[in-house]
Amino acid sequence: MRLNAMALAASALLLTACSDSPSDTDIQTALQPQLQGPACVSAPMFKSFPVTLSEGFSAAVSSGNAPAFDALVDAGLLAKSDKTYSLTEAGRTAYTEQAPGFCYSKGYEIAKIKDISPNPDPMGAAVDKSWVVTLDIRQMPMAAWAKTPALAKLTRHSENLSEAPKTYHVTVGRVKGEQGLKLIDPRFSIMRGVSVSQGF
Structure with missing residues (x-):
């Protein structure tokens, strides 16, 4: 009987720990602010269209940036006429002046929660x-x-142009006097979007 009682007590403790x-x-709610927000291909030279590339130090957008604009032509976002690039229908849909650039994803999402373990470190x-x-x-x-x-050739971070899941380790917790679970890991961030270098 004593053994059964001890086993029951241990099970109850385990259940309490799990339910806690x-x-x-x-977890979804705690991380959501870090997950939301568009991912875009952006650069200062994309601030307005049409864009005409020109030579010289005083040029608004140098002809040395032609590979970036040509990549957007290949993607179907721009149409090229001589050295002038203008938005296509697809380009107008994807373009956002705030970026400035072309947004290709609405954000990130949790694909799978693999493990939840008590944090051994004092917080x-x-x-x-x-x-x-x-x-x-x-x-x-x-x-x-x-x-x-x-497009992948335009950036050193081509992994940002992928839908493949990545594994993260993040610390969450319950803060005294506050409701709900909080992200308490200042190191956690998702590098989103692609920044295109501008040549001068």
């Missing part, structure tokens, strides 16, 4: 409890034009 762990929904008096979450995050479906090989 954050839910998938809690300070303000944090009641914390966990280390191992999860896969992927880019939301990308526009077909963003998969053009010519």
